[in-house]
Amino acid sequence: MSKHKFTDLRIPIEENNPAIVRNEDLCIKCGACRRVCDSEVVVGKLYDLQSAGDCPVCINCGQCANVCPTESITERYEYPIVKKAIMDSDKVVIFNTSPSVRVGLGESFGLEPGTFVEGKMVAALRSLGANYVLDTNFSADLTIMEEATELVERVTKNTAPLPQFTSCCPAWVKFVETFYPDLRSHISSAKSPIGMQGATVKTYFAKQMGIDPAKIVNVAVTPCTAKKFEIRREEMNAASKEHNIPGMRDTDHVITTRELAKWLEEDGIDFHSLQDSAYDKFMGEASGAGVIFGNTGGVMEAAVRTAYSLVTGQNLTDNRLNLQPVRNMDGIRSATVDMAGTPVRVAVAHGISNAKKIIEDVISGKCEYDFIEVMTCRGGCIGGGGQPKTEVPMSDKVRKARIDALYDKDSNMPLRCSHDSPEIQSMYKTFYERPGSALAERLLHTNYIDRSDDLGPEGMVDRSFVAPPKYRCAPCGYIHIGVLSEHFTCPVCGVSKDDFVGRKFGSKRGTMHCTKKITEDLVWVGANDRRLGIFESVYSVPNGVSYNSYLLLDEKTVLMDTVDRSVQDKFLENVDVTLAGRTLDYFVVQHMEPDHSAVTKQVLMQYPEATLVCNEKTLQYIKQFFDFDDDSRVQLVKEGDTLNTGKHLLHFVMAPMVHWPEVMVTYDSTDKILFSADGFGCFGALNGAIFADEVDFAKDYMDEARRYYTNIVGKYGPDVEALLAKASTLEIKMICPLHGFVWRKDLGDFISKYVHWCTYEPEEQGVMIAYASVYGNTEQAAEILASRLRDKGVKTQMFDVSFTAGSDIVSACFKWSHLVFASTTYNSGIFVTMDALLNDLVAHNIQNRTVFAIENGTWSPFSGELILKKFENCENIRFPKNMISITSSLKREQLSEIDAMVEAIRDTLPTSAGGTISG
Ligand SMILES: Cc1cc2nc3c(=O)[nH]c(=O)nc-3n(C[C@H](O)[C@H](O)[C@H](O)COP(=O)(O)O)c2cc1C
Ligand code: SF4
Ligand code: SF4
Ligand code: SF4
Numbered sequence: 001m002s003k004h005k006f007t008d009l010r011i012p013i014e015e016n017n018p019a020i021v022r023n024e025d026l027c028i029k030c031g032a033c034r035r036v037c038d039s040e041v042v043v044g045k046l047y048d049l050q051s052a053g054d055c056p057v058c059i060n061c062g063q064c065a066n067v068c069p070t071e072s073i074t075e076r077y078e079y080p081i082v083k084k085a086i087m088d089s090d091k092v093v094i095f096n097t098s099p100s101v102r103v104g105l106g107e108s109f110g111l112e113p114g115t116f117v118e119g120k121m122v123a124a125l126r127s128l129g130a131n132y133v134l135d136t137n138f139s140a141d142l143t144i145m146e147e148a149t150e151l152v153e154r155v156t157k158n159t160a161p162l163p164q165f166t167s168c169c170p171a172w173v174k175f176v177e178t179f180y181p182d183l184r185s186h187i188s189s190a191k192s193p194i195g196m197q198g199a200t201v202k203t204y205f206a207k208q209m210g211i212d213p214a215k216i217v218n219v220a221v222t223p224c225t226a227k228k229f230e231i232r233r234e235e236m237n238a239a240s241k242e243h244n245i246p247g248m249r250d251t252d253h254v255i256t257t258r259e260l261a262k263w264l265e266e267d268g269i270d271f272h273s274l275q276d277s278a279y280d281k282f283m284g285e286a287s288g289a290g291v292i293f294g295n296t297g298g299v300m301e302a303a304v305r306t307a308y309s310l311v312t313g314q315n316l317t318d319n320r321l322n323l324q325p326v327r328n329m330d331g332i333r334s335a336t337v338d339m340a341g342t343p344v345r346v347a348v349a350h351g352i353s354n355a356k357k358i359i360e361d362v363i364s365g366k367c368e369y370d371f372i373e374v375m376t377c378r379g380g381c382i383g384g385g386g387q388p389k390t391e392v393p394m395s396d397k398v399r400k401a402r403i404d405a406l407y408d409k410d411s412n413m414p415l416r417c418s419h420d421s422p423e424i425q426s427m428y429k430t431f432y433e434r435p436g437s438a439l440a441e442r443l444l445h446t447n448y449i450d451r452s453d454d455l456g457p458e459g460m461v462d463r464s465f466v467a468p469p470k471y472r473c474a475p476c477g478y479i480h481i482g483v484l485s486e487h488f489t490c491p492v493c494g495v496s497k498d499d500f501v502g503r504k505f506g507s508k509r510g511t512m513h514c515t516k517k518i519t520e521d522l523v524w525v526g527a528n529d530r531r532l533g534i535f536e537s538v539y540s541v542p543n544g545v546s547y548n549s550y551l552l553l554d555e556k557t558v559l560m561d562t563v564d565r566s567v568q569d570k571f572l573e574n575v576d577v578t579l580a581g582r583t584l585d586y587f588v589v590q591h592m593e594p595d596h597s598a599v600t601k602q603v604l605m606q607y608p609e610a611t612l613v614c615n616e617k618t619l620q621y622i623k624q625f626f627d628f629d630d631d632s633r634v635q636l637v638k639e640g641d642t643l644n645t646g647k648h649l650l651h652f653v654m655a656p657m658v659h660w661p662e663v664m665v666t667y668d669s670t671d672k673i674l675f676s677a678d679g680f681g682c683f684g685a686l687n688g689a690i691f692a693d694e695v696d697f698a699k700d701y702m703d704e705a706r707r708y709y710t711n712i713v714g715k716y717g718p719d720v721e722a723l724l725a726k727a728s729t730l731e732i733k734m735i736c737p738l739h740g741f742v743w744r745k746d747l748g749d750f751i752s753k754y755v756h757w758c759t760y761e762p763e764e765q766g767v768m769i770a771y772a773s774v775y776g777n778t779e780q781a782a783e784i785l786a787s788r789l790r791d792k793g794v795k796t797q798m799f800d801v802s803f804t805a806g807s808d809i810v811s812a813c814f815k816w817s818h819l820v821f822a823s824t825t826y827n828s829g830i831f832v833t834m835d836a837l838l839n840d841l842v843a844h845n846i847q848n849r850t851v852f853a854i855e856n857g858t859w860s861p862f863s864g865e866l867i868l869k870k871f872e873n874c875e876n877i878r879f880p881k882n883m884i885s886i887t888s889s890l891k892r893e894q895l896s897e898i899d900a901m902v903e904a905i906r907d908t909l910p911t912s913a914g915g916t917i918s919g
Helices: 032-039 063-067 079-087 099-103 105-109 118-127 136-157 170-179 181-186 193-209 226-230 238-243 257-266 288-294 298-312 352-364 396-411 422-432 438-444 565-579 600-606 616-625 702-727 747-758 777-791 806-815 832-843 863-870 892-907
Strands: 020-022 073-075 092-097 132-135 216-222 253-256 332-339 342-350 371-375 470-473 479-481 516-519 522-524 527-529 545-547 550-553 557-560 586-588 611-614 634-636 642-644 649-654 664-668 673-675 734-736 764-772 796-800 816-826 849-856 884-886
Touching: 032 063, 063 073, 073 257, 079 092, 079 216, 079 253, 079 257, 092 118, 092 136, 092 193, 099 105, 099 118, 099 136, 099 216, 099 257, 099 288, 099 396, 105 118, 105 257, 118 132, 118 257, 132 136, 132 193, 136 193, 136 288, 136 298, 136 342, 136 422, 136 438, 170 181, 170 226, 170 352, 181 352, 193 216, 193 226, 193 238, 193 422, 193 438, 216 257, 226 253, 238 438, 253 257, 288 298, 288 396, 298 332, 298 342, 298 371, 332 352, 342 352, 352 371, 422 438, 516 734, 527 565, 550 565, 565 600, 586 600, 611 616, 616 634, 649 702, 702 747, 702 806, 734 747, 764 777, 764 806, 764 832, 777 796, 777 816, 777 849, 777 884, 777 892, 796 806, 806 816, 806 832, 816 832, 816 863, 832 863, 849 863, 849 892, 884 892
Parallel strands: 092 132, 092 216, 216 253, 342 371, 557 586, 586 611, 611 634, 673 734, 764 796, 764 816, 816 849, 849 884
Antiparallel strands: 020 073, 332 342, 470 479, 516 522, 522 550, 527 545, 550 557, 642 649, 649 664, 664 673
C-alpha cells in the first residue's frame, strides 16, 4: 500500500523533495496539482508510483505549487537559513538575481504584472544585509558564449549530435535524464546561468575581490524551484575541486521570488519606499541577450545572436536582432536563420507536453531542427514555479506582461549581444581564456546522468488517472473539482458545501452519457432534441434536431462549440466522460448563435484551464451574451491562423455570414476534417446514427437538409459560395457540421447540392405549386393544372400555404425550376398566408426561376398582379405571360388557359422533364 494519500486526485510529494513540500492541513483535495503535473508537465502521467518503489518522480518545476489554491504546496523555504548566514559576521553573503525576478517581484507588492523593479529589488536585497548583489544575467551571457560556441561546433564540425537542446532549465534536463536518457548527448554541456554563476563567483569573483571562497554563502534568487534541485546535483561543486575545499557547493542556496517577497514582508521592509540601487561591479552587468533569458524563446534568440557573429564575423543587423517568429505563446515555434549560407533551423518549446512531441520526432529521425530551446514552464522562467501567484492559475495575460517587460528592457539596451559585453570579454581575457578552454570545461560545463532507474521495472508508462468528483455550486454555478471538505465554502459566492449539488461526473462515468466515436481521437459529444416544435421560433422540426459538438483528444484536448440550452446537461456529461479526467485545453467557438453557444459560460467555468479560441467578432458576441471579461483566457484567431494540438493541426477559415457575421470553420489538416459550423447541416435528430452513410440520406433526409440550408443560410448564397471556394482548395475527407450527420462518404454529391443551392440554380426541373384558397375553388384550379402537367410527364409538388409551414415551401422553391402561386384576392390584396410565404421567399433571395400566378376574386380579382410584383427586384425571374384570372370558380372555357399555362411551362423545360426543349 502506498504511503502517499489521494494519489488519484493529487500528486504525491516525497518528504525529501528539495524543491517542494506539501502542508497536509491546507490541502482541500482540489486536484489542481494532479492536473497540471499530468497534462502540462506530463511527468505525473508517465510513471507508475508502485513501480517507482512508492517514491514519486518529480522534475522539481514547482508548477503544482503555482496552481495550488491554498498554499498547501509551496517551495521548500531556504530564506530562513540565508537569514541566519547574514547574521553570521564571518560569512560573505552574495545574492545573484535571475532575469525574471525583476519583472515578477513587484506583483507581490500590488504592482501591475510585468512592472520592472530591478532597482528596488537590488535595494531590497541590500536592506536584508547582502554583502554583494550580482546579476545572474551576467552568467546568462557567459552561458551563451559557451552554448553558442558548442552549437557552431556541432553544426560545422559534427562534434556531437544534432539537434542541440538547451540546458538552462534543470527540470527539462532532469526530464530527459529520467525518461529519455539516450538523448543526453543532445543536451548542451554548458551549465545553466546559475550553474556558471556559482562556479565563477567562488573562483573569478572571489579572486577579484580578495574573498576567501570558503566564507562565501552564494545565494541564487530565482523564479525557479528546480534550481533548488540543480544546485544540489553532485557535480555542481566545480569551485570546490578547483580550490580543493571539500564539501563546498558552487551555489549554497536558492530562494524564489515568492520567498524573497515573504522575507521582505516578515522583516517589515517597505518595498515601495526603497530607493533604487545598482548591482555590484564585476559580474553585475549584462547584455540584452542575458535579459531575455527569462522568456520562452529568449535563450535561443540570445544564442542565435552570438552564433551568427561567430559564423559570419559580424552582428545581426538591428532589424534582425529580434527573432519575431519565436516571439509568441504557441507551444512550439520555429525559424530558420541564414548564417553565411548555412541555414540553421531553430525551434522553441515551452511546457514538457510540447517538448515531448519534438523528442518523439528526434527519436523517429523526423526532427528537422538544429537547435531547440526547451523550458518546462509555460512562458519560460517568467512563469516559473516560484513566481508570485498573482492569479491562480496563472493566466497568459500575466505571463505576457512579464515577457513584454523583458523584451522592452532588451530593446532599450545599448548592448544586445553577449559577446559584445566588455565584462565578458575581459573575463575571458584574464580568466577563462576562450569559450571551451580547459578551465571553462572544468567550471562551466557538465555532464548528465541516467535516472531511468527511478521509474522502476515498468519504465515510462502513459497513465491516465481517474477523474475526481465534481460538484456544482447551486447558487452561482461554480464547479468544484475534488472532495468537498467539511468546512468548504464556495470561493465565488461564499455558500457552504451544503449548497453544492452532487454532479459527480467522475464517479458516474459511463452510466449517463451518449457519445459517438468519429475517428480514433475525435468524439461527438452533442445531443438530440425531439421535443422541440419550432426551431429558431419559426422552422418546424417534426423530426427533431441534433446539436453537434466535437471533442478532439489529442495531446491537447479541444472542444468544438457547445449545444443548445435544452440539452445542456447531456452535453456536459458527455464532455466530462469523454475527457476522462483530462484537462480541457482549448475551447473553440466557431459560431456564437445560442443553439451552439448556450453552454459557453458553463464550459469556461467548469474548465478553468481551457483557452478560449475564437475570432474578434465572436469574442464581442460572447461578451454581449454573457458576462465575460477575462481576455487573458482568449486566443484570438484570424484567417489562416493555426493551432497545433499535438498530432493535429487546426486551421481557422473565416466564413462570415454563413449564417452570422462571426462564423468561422476549422480545418484539421492532419485527418482532413472540415468542421463546417452551420454549413452542411441538416434538420432531424440523429436516431442512433452519426454518419450520413448509415442512413438512406437521399430518401429520408435530403429534403430536411435542403429545408435547413434554405432557411438557415439560403439568403447568403454568395457567402456560402465564397466558403465553398475556400474549401475547394482543401483535401476534405470528412465534414463535421453543427447539426445533422457527419459526412465521410459521397461528400462530392452533397457538396454539389450546396453548389446548386448557393448559386440559386434549381436542383430539379419541375413545378412547385402553392395555393391559398378559402373555399376550395382556387385549390381546384391548382389541382387541374398539376394533373395536366403530370399527364405531360412534368414533375409537380403541391402545397396548401394555409396548412404547410412557409419554411417548408421556401425550401421546395429552392428545389424546383418553376414556381406557380395561386391565391384568392383577399380584402383587395393577396391571401395572408400566401403573402407571408412570398415575403419570406423574396427575403431568402430567390433567383433564377420561372414564375406563374393564378388569381381568384369574386368581385375584383387582383392578387395575380400583386404576386408577380413581389418578384420585381429578384434576379433572373422569368414571367411568361400566362397569368390565369378566375372569378369565383374555374369555368370549363378556362381549361384552355390552363392548357396554355401547361404548354408555357413545357416550353421552358427540357424533354427529359416532360418539356419541349431538346437536350
Ligand atoms: C374574407 C374574404 C375576403 C375577400 N375579399 C375579396 C376581395 O377583396 N376582392 C375580390 O374580388 N374577392 C374577394 N374575396 C373572394 C375570393 O377572392 C374568392 O373569389 C372566393 O373566396 C372563392 O375562391 P376560393 O374558393 O378559392 O376561396 C374574398 C373572400 C373572402 C372569404
Ligand atoms: S514539481 Fe513539477 S514534476 Fe514535481 S510534482 Fe510538481 S508539477 Fe509535478
Ligand atoms: S489543495 Fe489542491 S493543488 Fe493544493 S495540494 Fe491539495 S489537491 Fe493539490
Ligand atoms: S522554465 Fe525556468 S523556472 Fe521553469 S523549471 Fe525551467 S528553469 Fe525553472
